[in-house]
Structures are given as structure tokens and as C-alpha cells.
Amino acid sequence: MASRKNNPKSDAASWVLIAVLFLVGLWPIALAVLLFKLFGKDGQKRRMPPPLEQQEPAGSIPTPVKKRPSGPVTPVKRRNRAHTAAQRVTQTPAAKTSTARVLKIVGVVITVVSLLACWEPIDMMIWLGELDWWYIESLLTALAGVVAGIAMLVCGVSMERSLRRYHQYLAVMGNREALAIDELARTLGHPRDRVEKDLQKMIDKGYFGETTYLNLELGYLFRSSEADEALRKEKQQQETSRQEPPKQETMTDYDVILQKIRNANDRIADEALSAKIDQLESITARIFKAVEADPAKRGKIDTFLNYYLPTTQKLLDSYAEFEAAGVEGENLRQAKGRIEAAMDSIVRGFTHQLDELYQADAMDVDSDLRVMENMLRRDTATVAQDFGLDQK
Numbered sequence: 001m002a003s004r005k006n007n008p009k010s011d012a013a014s015w016v017l018i019a020v021l022f023l024v025g026l027w028p029i030a031l032a033v034l035l036f037k038l039f040g041k042d043g044q045k046r047r048m049p050p051p052l053e054q055q056e057p058a059g060s061i062p063t064p065v066k067k068r069p070s071g072p073v074t075p076v077k078r079r080n081r082a083h084t085a086a087q088r089v090t091q092t093p094a095a096k097t098s099t100a101r102v103l104k105i106v107g108v109v110i111t112v113v114s115l116l117a118c119w120e121p122i123d124m125m126i127w128l129g130e131l132d133w134w135y136i137e138s139l140l141t142a143l144a145g146v147v148a149g150i151a152m153l154v155c156g157v158s159m160e161r162s163l164r165r166y167h168q169y170l171a172v173m174g175n176r177e178a179l180a181i182d183e184l185a186r187t188l189g190h191p192r193d194r195v196e197k198d199l200q201k202m203i204d205k206g207y208f209g210e211t212t213y214l215n216l217e218l219g220y221l222f223r224s225s226e227a228d229e230a231l232r233k234e235k236q237q238q239e240t241s242r243q244e245p246p247k248q249e250t251m252t253d254y255d256v257i258l259q260k261i262r263n264a265n266d267r268i269a270d271e272a273l274s275a276k277i278d279q280l281e282s283i284t285a286r287i288f289k290a291v292e293a294d295p296a297k298r299g300k301i302d303t304f305l306n307y308y309l310p311t312t313q314k315l316l317d318s319y320a321e322f323e324a325a326g327v328e329g330e331n332l333r334q335a336k337g338r339i340e341a342a343m344d345s346i347v348r349g350f351t352h353q354l355d356e357l358y359q360a361d362a363m364d365v366d367s368d369l370r371v372m373e374n375m376l377r378r379d380t381a382t383v384a385q386d387f388g389l390d391q392k
Helices: 008-023 027-039 075-089 097-128 133-173 181-188 192-204 225-243 251-267 271-293 295-325 330-357 359-378 380-387
Strands: 178-180 213-215 220-222
Touching: 008 027, 008 133, 027 133, 097 133, 133 181, 133 192, 178 181, 178 225, 181 192, 181 220, 192 213, 220 225, 251 271, 251 295, 271 295, 271 330, 295 330, 330 359
Parallel strands: none
Antiparallel strands: 178 220, 213 220
16 A cells, blocks of 8 residues: 655654654644644645646657756745745654554543643632642643643544555455445445545545546546546447437337247147238238338337237247147136137237227228318319310
8 A cells, every 4th residue: 555655854843843742842843743733734736637638749858957056045945945944844643553643642641631731720820819820831731731632542443443444445445446435435335525535535645546636526536647538438328329219110020029929820720810910910911011011100119029929929938838848638628718818809809909000091081082172172163174074
């Protein structure tokens, strides 16, 4: 597990500095530095891909490297050095199990010692019956130690819990180049906001490498910009596939249905039932032909195609199996008789379905005839001329 490399010397020096400030009586400064060190934020947040390194084009003249000018230290340089030194002093401790354990132990010790130190100035002020400045200063210093100890204890506990979550995140992610934030939250049972903040801290501390970043637009953690681009292309392909119109039934599919009916008929020996099946196949073929000629009629045969036709096919297959069984038991005779009796109703139902397909066409014909009849009645004087009936 990669993590940010802290300079042990600078980190130790910062702790020594804080301790010295407490000892010399500058506890407000020491406490402020300590709190900022424990709970401050450092590092650069990366929520978009890091910029690519600029490369010199092939054949171009390399850009000369500017030499650092020598000379006296200017006020700007002094400010930069002071800023760098302040950053090192207030740098957050490295997130490690050992660091968390030390912070908790030291925090408990400092808290207990500081609480004991509070008793003497309080006792003396009660005994003297007045507020002496020296005892007040001692009490404030001891209280600052209590705050510092509690802060270290809280920071240690928080770091320990964070490390447990970090290990969980790394275990779930494994070697994947992209991982959804919502998936992490659901898998581990943590709130999404908590997961997002933890991942950002891990990125800032270098747990995933230098090219990892959060893309909040997609809600993903990416190890590289290539993984981001690959996911975008995949989502675009899925969106395109969803927008494609559904595949229509082809005549090849209809031919398969007719072939199944024909195969069932070939297996049935009963001549009367076979003749009805021939009629059924002919009607079904005409229905399919009508739909092929006018695809707009496809929606009118949904129930026929998805229920009546499969159920009829199942009945015919069952009848063929009953005949092939070679047993004339009461149950088989009753089942075969019910299928034979129902076949007339099935043929009528299929015929009605075919008639329904031509209902709109029949209405159009009727409408055209009515219009023509009205025109003929209105123009009876010119009917003979219009149709050439007066010519000999």
C-alpha cells in the first residue's frame, strides 16, 4: 500500500518545536501549531486527470533551461522559505498504524498529567481566596496540555478508523483501473459522502499513485485518464444500443412457426383432425402474409402471436404424443377428445383474427363506395356522359 513519504527528520523537528513552545510558556502558539498539524489539510486535491507532461516536438530546438540567478536573498525568497518551513512544521503525520498507536498513548499520558497539573493552581487559588496571575497562567498552561492530549487521542483514534476503511477500499478495488463510488459505498456499507472524502484523502496522500483522480461527473475513481476514456466509450455504446429500434419479426420467423404446425400435422394420424390442421396452417399463413404486406398491422396480432398460436402448437404436439404412446386409456381418450372438440373453435378464432386484419381496409372500401354513391345521386344527369353510356 503506497502512501505519502514524510520526511522523518522534519516531522520529528516539528514535534520538538511544539514541545519547546509549550515548555517556554508559548502554549497558545504551540497549541495552534499542534491542532493545525493534527487536523489541517495538506496536499493538492485531484478531481480531474493530472495534466500530461509536455514533450518537445521531434526535430524542434530544445527550450533552454533557465539558470537560477545568484545573488543576495530577496524578501520574496525569504517569504517562500518561511512558507516552506511552515508547511513542514504543520505537515500532517503519516497515516500509519504505528503512528495512530503512538498518538493515542501519548495523548492519554499528556491528558492525565495535565489534569493532575490543574489541581495545584486550583487548590492554591482556593486556599489563598484570590486570583493570582501566576496560578492563573499555570492553570491555563495545564488546560492547554489537556486540550493537546485530547486532540492527539482523537487524532489517533480517527487515524486508526480511517486506516481500516482505507484497507477495505484497497481490497475492494484490487487491480481495477476504475471503480464506482456508489459500488464502494454499497459493498462496505459506508455513506457515499464518507467514501468520497476518504478516497480524496487517499489520493492526496498518494495511496493509489500519481495519476489517480476522482471524476465526480461520472461518480468514479480512475487510476488513469485512459480508464476514464474507456468507461466513457463503453457508456456511449450502451446508450447507442438502447436507442436502436427493436428488431421486427421477419418472415423467416413466421416460416419457422408454420413449419412447426406442419411437423405436428405430419405426426397426427387422425384424418379429420389433420384436415382441420391444414385449414389452420392456411389461415395462419394468410395472416403472416397480410402482416408482411402491411407492417403496420403487426401490432394487431400480438395476442395471436404470443398466446393463441403457442398454445395451439402445444395442444397439437400433445395430441401427437398421445397417439405415439400407443395406449388407449380413459385419460388419454378424454384429452384427445377435448383437443378434437376445441379445434373447430380454434379455426374460427384464427379466421376471426384474419378478418380483423382487413377491418380497416373494408371500412375504407365502404367509405369510398358511399362517397361515390352520393356523387352519383347528385350528378344523375351526367351519369351517362361520365360513364359513356349514351354512346352506341
